[in-house]
Amino acid sequence: MILVPTAPWAHYVGDACAWAGAALAARWQHRRWPEEAGRLAAATSPGYFLSLAIGAVIGAWLMGSGNTLRSAIVTPSHSIAGALAGGIVAVEIWKWAKGIRRSTGGGFVLPICVGIVIGRFGCLFAGLPDFTYGTPTSLPWAVDLGDGIGRHPVELYESTAMAIFTIVYVRARLRGARWASTHAFHAMIIVYAAQRFAWEFWKPYPTVIGPLNIFHLLMMGLIVYGILWWRRGDDRAGG
Incomplete structure (x- = not known):
């Protein structure tokens, strides 16, 4: 069992580092592939980013706080999964209103991945x-967060999974793989939701349907979204 020093304020430090890392990743990505930033700028307006920000904030707090409603103590909170889902919903509504039918998420893939990888620490x-x-476990890499109980380091599971995807994505993009330039956002959503769905079984969150908690249901929705958008893009490209 590995003893981990903890402090409540570490979450805010992690958030700050995640935002900084995401900003650097965005800068590198947009310098490496400037045409991607150009396409995003041509297809959007300030309203796009305002909708994204509002949707992300609402989603983060609704999902984070809603997850505690069935607990003994209801606690206002925020969630990266909720922010991601809220941002997607808000952007899709904005795009629908503006008649934009193509994906605009490619430029956000690397920043989001880097933010998750760092933020989970x-x-x-x-x-x-x-x-x-995480829930208690006797595995040799269990972490003790100060209560003497060994737990699954679910945060590190998620960070590792997204770090692997990040490496795969960047290598594929540098090689010119088609999916990495046309479906990277959809691939990221599917991978993020799938790995998060798995780790949720090792979290002590209240369930809502059978063994599933609120994040299980959200991840199922994100997987469906990613697959449908991927297939939609392929259909428009002639398969």
Whole structure:
């Protein structure tokens, strides 16, 4: 069992580092592939980014806080999964209103991945008050967050999974793989939701349907979204 030093304020440090890392990743991506930033700028307006920000904030707090409604103590919180879903819904509504039918998420893939990879360390070091810890386990890599109980380091599971996807994506993009330039956002959503769905079984969150918690249901929705958008894009490209 690995003893992990924790402090509630570590979550905010993790958030700050995640935002900084995401900003650097966005800068690198847009310099490496400037045409992608150009396409995004040509297809959007300030309203796009305003909708994205509002949707992300609402989704983050609704999902984070809603997850505690069935707990003994209801606690206002925020969730990266909720922010991602809220941002997607808001952007899709904005695009529908503007008559834009193509994907605009490619430029956000690397920043989002880097943000998740870094941000989850903040969740881990925030400890038990963060309410993102894993269920008890006797595995040799179990972490002790201060209560003497070995737990699944679910934050590190997620961080590792998304780091692997990030490496695969960047290598594929540098090689010119078609999916990495046309379906990277959809691939990221599918991979993120699938791995998050798995780790949710090792979190002590209240269930809503059978063994599934609110994030299981959200991840199922994101997987369907990613697959449908991917197939839609292929259909428009002639298969």
